[in-house]
Amino acid sequence: MEQTKYLVVGSSHAALEAVTAIRMHDPEGSLTLLTRDPHLPYSPTVLPYVVSGRSAPDGIFLRDEKFFATLGVQLKRGTALKALHVERNAAELADGSEIAYEKVLLATGASPAIPPIPGLDQVAYHVLRTLDDATKLNAAIKNSKRAVVMGAGLVGMHAAENLVKAGAKVTIVEMAKQLTDGYFDATAAGLIAKAFTDNGATILTGSRVVKLASSAIGALLTLENGTTLEADLLLVATGVKPNMEYLAGSQVEHDRGILVSDTMQTSVANVWSAGDCAQAKGFYTDAKIMNAILPDATEQGRIAGMAMAEDPGLKKYPGGVPLNTYHFFGRHAISVGSSKVPEGGEVVTRFDEASGRYLKAIFSADNRLTGIYGVNEFFDGGVMCQLILRRIDLSPVKGRFLAEPMKVGREIMSKTWR
Amino acid sequence: MGTFGGAYNTIAFDANKCDGCGDCMTACATAKVGVGDTARSRIQIVGSADDGFELALCRQCADPKCVTVCPAAALTKNSASGVIDWNGDKCVDCLLCTVGCAYAGIALDAGTGHVAKCDTCDGAPACVPACPHDALTYITTSRIYNEVGDWEDLFAPGLAGCQGCNTELLMRHTLRRTGPETVLATPPGCVPGMGSVGFNGTTGTKVPVFHPLLTNTAAMLAGVKRQYKRVGREVLALAIAGDGGASDVGFQSLSGAAERNEQILFMVVDNEGYMNTGMQRSSCTPYGAWTSTTPVGQGTGSGGMPSQGKTQDAKNLPLIMVNHRCEYVATASTAYMEDLYDKLDKAIAASKRGFAYLHVYSPCTTGWRFPTDQNMEVARKAVETNFVMLWEYNPADGLHFTRPVDDPLPVTEYLKAMGRFRHLSEDQISHIQGKVVENLAFVKQMAHVAKA
Ligand SMILES: Cc1cc2nc3c(=O)[nH]c(=O)nc-3n(C[C@H](O)[C@H](O)[C@H](O)COP(=O)(O)OP(=O)(O)OC[C@H]3O[C@@H](n4cnc5c(N)ncnc54)[C@H](O)[C@@H]3O)c2cc1C
Ligand code: SF4
Numbered sequence: 001m002e003q004t005k006y007l008v009v010g011s012s013h014a015a016l017e018a019v020t021a022i023r024m025h026d027p028e029g030s031l032t033l034l035t036r037d038p039h040l041p042y043s044p045t046v047l048p049y050v051v052s053g054r055s056a057p058d059g060i061f062l063r064d065e066k067f068f069a070t071l072g073v074q075l076k077r078g079t080a081l082k083a084l085h086v087e088r089n090a091a092e093l094a095d096g097s098e099i100a101y102e103k104v105l106l107a108t109g110a111s112p113a114i115p116p117i118p119g120l121d122q123v124a125y126h127v128l129r130t131l132d133d134a135t136k137l138n139a140a141i142k143n144s145k146r147a148v149v150m151g152a153g154l155v156g157m158h159a160a161e162n163l164v165k166a167g168a169k170v171t172i173v174e175m176a177k178q179l180t181d182g183y184f185d186a187t188a189a190g191l192i193a194k195a196f197t198d199n200g201a202t203i204l205t206g207s208r209v210v211k212l213a214s215s216a217i218g219a220l221l222t223l224e225n226g227t228t229l230e231a232d233l234l235l236v237a238t239g240v241k242p243n244m245e246y247l248a249g250s251q252v253e254h255d256r257g258i259l260v261s262d263t264m265q266t267s268v269a270n271v272w273s274a275g276d277c278a279q280a281k282g283f284y285t286d287a288k289i290m291n292a293i294l295p296d297a298t299e300q301g302r303i304a305g306m307a308m309a310e311d312p313g314l315k316k317y318p319g320g321v322p323l324n325t326y327h328f329f330g331r332h333a334i335s336v337g338s339s340k341v342p343e344g345g346e347v348v349t350r351f352d353e354a355s356g357r358y359l360k361a362i363f364s365a366d367n368r369l370t371g372i373y374g375v376n377e378f379f380d381g382g383v384m385c386q387l388i389l390r391r392i393d394l395s396p397v398k399g400r401f402l403a404e405p406m407k408v409g410r411e412i413m414s415k416t417w418r
Numbered sequence: 419m420g421t422f423g424g425a426y427n428t429i430a431f432d433a434n435k436c437d438g439c440g441d442c443m444t445a446c447a448t449a450k451v452g453v454g455d456t457a458r459s460r461i462q463i464v465g466s467a468d469d470g471f472e473l474a475l476c477r478q479c480a481d482p483k484c485v486t487v488c489p490a491a492a493l494t495k496n497s498a499s500g501v502i503d504w505n506g507d508k509c510v511d512c513l514l515c516t517v518g519c520a521y522a523g524i525a526l527d528a529g530t531g532h533v534a535k536c537d538t539c540d541g542a543p544a545c546v547p548a549c550p551h552d553a554l555t556y557i558t559t560s561r562i563y564n565e566v567g568d569w570e571d572l573f574a575p576g577l578a579g580c581q582g583c584n585t586e587l588l589m590r591h592t593l594r595r596t597g598p599e600t601v602l603a604t605p606p607g608c609v610p611g612m613g614s615v616g617f618n619g620t621t622g623t624k625v626p627v628f629h630p631l632l633t634n635t636a637a638m639l640a641g642v643k644r645q646y647k648r649v650g651r652e653v654l655a656l657a658i659a660g661d662g663g664a665s666d667v668g669f670q671s672l673s674g675a676a677e678r679n680e681q682i683l684f685m686v687v688d689n690e691g692y693m694n695t696g697m698q699r700s701s702c703t704p705y706g707a708w709t710s711t712t713p714v715g716q717g718t719g720s721g722g723m724p725s726q727g728k729t730q731d732a733k734n735l736p737l738i739m740v741n742h743r744c745e746y747v748a749t750a751s752t753a754y755m756e757d758l759y760d761k762l763d764k765a766i767a768a769s770k771r772g773f774a775y776l777h778v779y780s781p782c783t784t785g786w787r788f789p790t791d792q793n794m795e796v797a798r799k800a801v802e803t804n805f806v807m808l809w810e811y812n813p814a815d816g817l818h819f820t821r822p823v824d825d826p827l828p829v830t831e832y833l834k835a836m837g838r839f840r841h842l843s844e845d846q847i848s849h850i851q852g853k854v855v856e857n858l859a860f861v862k863q864m865a866h867v868a869k870a
Binding site for chain 1: 462464465469472473474483486487489490491507508510511512513514516517518519520521522525526528531
């Protein structure tokens with residue numbers, strides 16, 4: 001049986017950071033990276049730009065073969081983990097073969113969650129998570145005249161924008177009352193929605209697809225209120241679910257994701273998990289949350305790698321902070337932190353209708369920043385995140401901070417953690 | 419690139435010198451986007467006159483967060499320059515890098531809609547010369563590390579210097595730079611004492627080395643150089659001598675060789691005493707210092723008198739050498755490697771024309787009594803207090819300071835860093851501080867005269 005000291009499953013952000021962290025401390029220990037994807041590592045986040053044609057599919061790779069060869073990492077592409085046998089420290093692969101490991105990292109990320117709507121399995125639809133998904137969708141949008149996007153999260157919105165720009169008539173159907181729920185508030189969502197409708201898209205929020213059937217051009221969707229929509233291109237972007245089927249029947253504890261400690265260790269001592277498949281502590285609550293975003297995947301991946309290599313420089317995970325950036329029709333939106341207003345806390349907003357600039361900041365009762373959102377108002381998200389993580393008292397500068405968050409953020413940075 | 423991976427140049431900021439004028443930002447924006455709009459500068463001065471000014475600028479991190487969060491492989495650490503390169507063709511404007519960086523080192527340029535960051539203008543940053551107060555400097559010391567790493571160390575490994583010895587560091591650097599076409603003369607002192615001239619018929623040096631007397635180093639080396647010239651072989655004739663061997667008994671031959679303008683490079687490793695033979699005082703030992711022949715205590719002085727260290731001031735040998743009008747004379751310190759290498763290069767070139775003299779201050783952990791890991795700190799404090807001044811001289815340009823210290827620390831900052839001055843009385847300290855001021859005025863005067 002093949003043997004390896006470190007086995008890393010997945011080849012995306014969390015996995016790649018873990019590999020780097022392991023090699024920083026242990027340049028020699030045998031390291032094997034497996035991924036079920038046939039391609040070199042790439043980021044799911046870049047895929048909307050492959051769909052639009054802006055990024056060439058062969059220009060998005062995050063690492064090349066040489067990188068792995070130089071670090072002495074064995075890369076196995078197109079190789080899926082089927083089952084993890086922790087009782088004998090073995091990973092069973094799709095082809096039935098096994099790899100024995102000393103330590104394993106599960107960084108298998110997430111896949112599109114397909115809602116259980118009657119008829120969905122009878123029609124052709126697209127999803128967007130892998131490079132192959134993106135190249136298929138890129139070919140399809142060129143021929144699409146009427147497209148429907150199910151789900152108005154960031155994945156759906158990105159794809160919808162591409163479809164609009166490619167000339168299709170696009171309808172976005174979203175169950176929730178607003179789009180980009182969870183990241184942006186109603187005002188910000190309104191600005192985003194307006195940009196879409198100005199460009200000819202139709203947005204149906206608070207709408208649920210209850211039935212699908214195939215039609216002459218593709219699919220016929222029936223909504224809860226009885227209206228029907230026809231689509232020659234259907235994209236399902238209703239959320240993600242972690243990839244952890246290989247844990248079926250295993251001792252590794254999992255809930256909505258794989259449960260991990262603040263060093264990314266699972267309930268089994270030599271098994272770690274990081275990224276979109278992991279469920280780790282949140283920054284605002286000790287409860288374990290899913291925080292399926294790229295920056296957190298890299299952070300968790302690094303911590304897991306350091307823990308696996310027993311790097312004494314390891315620092316514990318401070319807890320996940322939601323973060324996002326979103327570019328739409330030449331405008332941008334940034335969200336850092338929680339949208340929840342803490343008890344006794346304060347929300348301050350500022351909106352300039354003419355320029356479309358919107359800022360919202362949320363403070364705790366003792367004047368710590370807990371969340372900040374901007375549309376067309378640039379600030380350094382990384383600096384804001386530190387203000388939150390370090391719980392910096394903003395009482396002396398609050399007024400100025402709201403007027404010029406970028407400037408004041410930089411001032412505090414340069415005096416506090418430079 | 420050096421054996422241990424690369425070192426890189428960097429833009430350094432001295433907050434104490436910045437008055438917030440913003441000239442660097444104007445220069446950056448002009449260089450990068452063609453307009454002087456400071457909001458579009460990649461270097462951002464933040465803060466206020468009351469609170470002090472600080473900097474938001476890409477640090478070109480070794481372990482860059484922006485690179486790890488970029489989904490488009492648009493950011494990469496350039497292993498040759500150390501700069502984080504941004505590739506506009508790959509960037510998809512997602513702004514995730516601005517969330518990854520905790521230092522505001524990469525930000526949105528509203529003028530283009532893309533992110534922008536410092537690229538050090540390909541090694542000639544526009545902001546640095548634009549600062550009217552010298553608050554910004556472009557530190558290029560990494561060149562030494564990267565180049566020197568590939569040069570051959572011409573001493574055997576495992577020389578028996580004391581732990582933390584500055585002299586060993588200095589001689590290894592010097593020979594790396596002068597290279598294999600060197601003939602080395604090294605009179606009695608720490609340099610041969612630690613084994614460079616060898617044991618039992620084997621040598622500790624990978625170039626021809628000889629061990630003249632304390633008294634005749636410069637004379638012997640001059641003869642050796644002439645013989646090489648006669649047979650038509652180009653070599654660098656190098657002496658590495660201690661301060662005792664140069665300023666005391668070796669002085670007459672040194673002065674003679676300088677007067678005859680012999681084509682040699684004479685380096686003095688000034689550890690301010692005869693450290694190799696048991697830490698006796700030399701004419702370079704400073705006032706007040708303890709040595710084994712200038713002891714401290716009741717009844718340790720001559721005739722059983724109480725004694726408080728050396729009672730005479732040090733001889734300023736490099737200034738005496740200036741008065742020989744040598745091809746090149748300079749003082750240097752291992753705490754200022756860039757300056758030292760610059761002077762080494764000039765001294766090597768000058769030694770092809772005539773006499774070159776380099777005087778390097780070399781703190782001695784054993785004889786000066788400080789912890790073995792404090793060498794650089796002691797060397798730096800000597801310069802920061804003006805106890806030691808870094809300058810150079812050549813007949814055409816005269817004398818000038820290479821690292822002027824505008825705002826010197828009180829000399830006590832230097833004195834308290836080591837044990838040999840521990841016993842000093844207030845009077846002795848004020849004598850030393852007075853000498854520092856006097857020496858500075860004296861060298862300044864010479865610099866002034868030279869200019870006129
Ligand atoms: C279209 C789109 C846009 C996005 N935009 C943003 C954004 O703007 N900002 C943001 O923060 N995040 C965004 N995300 C989310 C972000 O991409 C993820 O959070 C991030 O990729 C998570 O990284 P990961 O390493 O945990 O997992 P993933 O990137 O999901 O990678 C999982 C890896 O595991 C492999 N794998 C899975 N199962 C197996 C198995 N059984 N055996 C072997 N290998 C397996 C996969 O092949 C893949 O290599 C976006 C995602 C998508 C799809
Ligand atoms: S804005 Fe450009 S450089 Fe920055 S993370 Fe996105 S793709 Fe990379």
